[in-house]
Amino acid sequence: MKRTLVAEAGKKVGESIKVCGWIKTYRSHGKIIFVDLRDISGVLQVVILPELPSEVLEIAKNMRTEWVVEIVGKINKRPGGTQNQNLTTGDIEMTAENISVLSEAKTIPFDINTDGYEVNEEMRLKYRYVDLRRERLKRNLIFKQEFLHFVRTFLKDRGFIEIDTPSLTKSTPEGARDFLVPSRLQPEKFYALPQSPQQYKQLLMVAGLEKYFQIAKCFRDEDPRADRQAEFTQMDLEMSFVQEKDVRDLIEELLIETVRVVAPDKKIQEIPFPVITYQEAMEKYGIDRPDLRKDKSDKDLLAFCWIVDFPFFEKDKEGEWTFTHNPFSAPKPEFIDDLLKKKNIEKILTTQYDIVLNGWEIGGGSIRSHTPEILEAVFEIIGYKKDRIKSSFGHMMEAFGYGTPPHGGIAWGVDRILSILLNENSIREVIAFPKTGDSRDLMMDTPSAVDSKQLEELHIKTVAPKKK
RNA sequence: GGGCCCGUAGAGAAGCCCGGAGUUCUCGUCUCCCUGUCACGGAGAAAAUCGUGGGUUCAAAUCCCAUCGGGCCCGCCA
Numbered sequence: 001m002k003r004t005l006v007a008e009a010g011k012k013v014g015e016s017i018k019v020c021g022w023i024k025t026y027r028s029h030g031k032i033i034f035v036d037l038r039d040i041s042g043v044l045q046v047v048i049l050p051e052l053p054s055e056v057l058e059i060a061k062n063m064r065t066e067w068v069v070e071i072v073g074k075i076n077k078r079p080g081g082t083q084n085q086n087l088t089t090g091d092i093e094m095t096a097e098n099i100s101v102l103s104e105a106k107t108i109p110f111d112i113n114t115d116g117y118e119v120n121e122e123m124r125l126k127y128r129y130v131d132l133r134r135e136r137l138k139r140n141l142i143f144k145q146e147f148l149h150f151v152r153t154f155l156k157d158r159g160f161i162e163i164d165t166p167s168l169t170k171s172t173p174e175g176a177r178d179f180l181v182p183s184r185l186q187p188e189k190f191y192a193l194p195q196s197p198q199q200y201k202q203l204l205m206v207a208g209l210e211k212y213f214q215i216a217k218c219f220r221d222e223d224p225r226a227d228r229q230a231e232f233t234q235m236d237l238e239m240s241f242v243q244e245k246d247v248r249d250l251i252e253e254l255l256i257e258t259v260r261v262v263a264p265d266k267k268i269q270e271i272p273f274p275v276i277t278y279q280e281a282m283e284k285y286g287i288d289r290p291d292l293r294k295d296k297s298d299k300d301l302l303a304f305c306w307i308v309d310f311p312f313f314e315k316d317k318e319g320e321w322t323f324t325h326n327p328f329s330a331p332k333p334e335f336i337d338d339l340l341k342k343k344n345i346e347k348i349l350t351t352q353y354d355i356v357l358n359g360w361e362i363g364g365g366s367i368r369s370h371t372p373e374i375l376e377a378v379f380e381i382i383g384y385k386k387d388r389i390k391s392s393f394g395h396m397m398e399a400f401g402y403g404t405p406p407h408g409g410i411a412w413g414v415d416r417i418l419s420i421l422l423n424e425n426s427i428r429e430v431i432a433f434p435k436t437g438d439s440r441d442l443m444m445d446t447p448s449a450v451d452s453k454q455l456e457e458l459h460i461k462t463v464a465p466k467k468k
Numbered sequence: 469g470g471g472c473c474c475g476u477a478g479a480g481a482a483g484c485c486c487g488g489a490g491u492u493c494u495c496g497u498c499u500c501c502c503u504g505u506c507a508c509g510g511a512g513a514a515a516a517u518c519g520u521g522g523g524u525u526c527a528a529a530u531c532c533c534a535u536c537g538g539g540c541c542c543g544c545c546a
Contacts, residue, residue, distance in 0.1 A: 328546085
C-alpha cells in the first residue's frame with residue numbers, strides 16, 4: 001500500500017490508507033489509545049481500539065513519543081462532539097488496523113511542541129535535527145523556499161540568467177577576512193571561499209550575459225552576530241547598460257511583489273521607497289540604516305528605504321584612504337574627473353545604494369567602474385602599488401580592456417530579509433544548520449582536528465601549538 | 469582583542485543580593501489506574517558532583533578569584 005500524507009487523509013474518508021510519521025503525542029486511556037501522528041504535512045489523530053489483535057495492541061502499548069511508525073487504518077469522520085477545531089484534520093481520525101515500528105526514539109532532549117525560544121541555543125544547536133522538528137522552524141525553511149522560488153521566477157521572467165560561480169576562488173585580502181583552502185596540487189598556494197561573487201558577476205557582464213543572478217553561498221571569517229554568520233546566503237544580481245535608478249527600480253518592484261505574494265500579511269509603509277542620502281541619514285538619524293517604521297510595535301509593518309550618495313573614501317585608523325563599500329563601484333559621474341586627478345578625495349561620492357528594511361541593511365550595490373583607468377585610480381588612491389594592483393586585480397583590468405558594458409547590480413542578505421519577514425530576531429532561526437557565536441557547529445563538532453596525513457598531503461608541516 | 473548577561477534533575481524556571489540540610493514550581497521520564505481524549509485525567513516514583521577548579525567561612529548553589537560553555541554588543545564585517 002502506498003503511503004498517504006496526513007494532510008491528504010481528509011480526501012480518503014471511508015478508505016483504508018497507510019500513514020507514516022512521528023508520534024507527536026500519545027494518550028492512553030487504558031483500553032483506548034489516541035496517537036497524534038506527525039508528518040511533514042501535518043498531524044492526524046489515530047485511534048487504537050481494544051478490539052485489535054493482541055500483537056498489534058502489544059506494539060501500541062509500548063510505543064512512545066517521537067518513535068517513527070507506519071500505521072494502516074480506516075479514515076472516519078469523527079463522532080459528534082469530538083471534533084478538534086485546532087487541528088486542520090480535526091474532523092477526521094484514523095482507526096488503526098495495523099501498526100509497525102520503523103524506528104524507536106530515545107527521550108528527546110527538550111520539548112519540540114513549542115516555538116523553542118525558551119530552550120538554550122546550545123541545546124538546540126547540538127540537537128538541531130530534533131529542534132528542526134518544531135512547527136516554527138519547518139515553516140521558516142519552507143517560507144525560505146517560497147521566497148526564493150518567487151524571486152527566481154520573477155527574475156527569469158525578466159530575462160535574468162541564473163549562473164553559478166566558483167566556491168574555490170582567489171583570496172581578496174582587502175575586504176573581510178577570507179576562509180582559506182590549501183591547495184594539494186599547488187604546494188603552498190591557497191584558494192579562498194568567496195566573500196561574494198562580485199568579480200565573477202562583473203566578468204559575466206564582460207562576457208555579454210547582460211543579466212545575471214545567483215542565490216549564492218558567501219563566506220566571511222569575521223565575528224558572527226545575531227544578523228551575521230560566517231556562511232550566509234546572498235541573492236546576487238548584476239545587469240548591463242543600466243544606471244543607478246534602473247537597478248533600484250527593478251529591485252524595488254521585486255521586493256514589493258515578493259512581499260505581496262509570499263508575505264501578504266505584511267504592509268509596506270511607503271511606496272515608492274524613500275530615497276535618503278547618506279549625509280541626510282547621518283544628520284537626521286545618526287545611522288546609515290535608519291528604522292523608519294512609524295509604529296515599531298506593529299509586527300507586520302515594513303519600512304524600506306534606499307540610502308544613496310555615500311562617500312567613496314574614508315580615512316582608516318592609520319590615516320590612509322580606504323573605500324567605504326566596494327572598490328569596484330563607480331563614482332557618481334560628476335566626480336569622475338576628481339577621481340582620475342585624485343583631488344577632493346573626501347568629497348567624491350559613489351553610486352553605491354543600500355537597501356534598508358526596519359533598521360537592518362538587507363542589501364547593497366552600485367554601478368561599477370567599467371574602464372580600467374577608473375578602477376586603477378581607485379586602487380592608487382587607497383595606496384596600492386602597481387604590482388599589487390596587477391597581482392590582485394590584473395585579471396579585472398585586462399578583462400575590462402576587451403569591451404565592457406556599463407553595468408551595475410546588487411546583493412541581498414537573504415537570511416536577514418527572511419528574519420524580518422518571519423519576525424525572527426536572529427538569522428539562525430531561518431538557517432537549517434547555523435553556527436554559534438564563535439562559528440562552531442555544535443552538532444558536527446566543527447571545526448575539528450584533521451589527520452596528520454591530510455596535513456602532509458596539503459604540505460602543511462607544522463601546526464601551531466595550542467594556546468595555554 | 470574588549471564590555472555586559474547567563475549556566476541549579478532530561479528541558480524551562482525560582483532560590484543567590486541578605487551564607488545555615490538539594491528546598492520549590494511547570495513540562496518531560498518511569499510504574500499503576502482509566503473506552504473519546506487531543507498540552508487527556510488520577511495516584512505514586514525516580515532523577516542534581518547547583519558548569520568546572522580554587523579560596524574565604526564552623527558552614528557556600530549563595531561571597532571572592534580563575535577557568536570552561538552559551539548569548540548580546542563594540543571592534544571587525546571591501
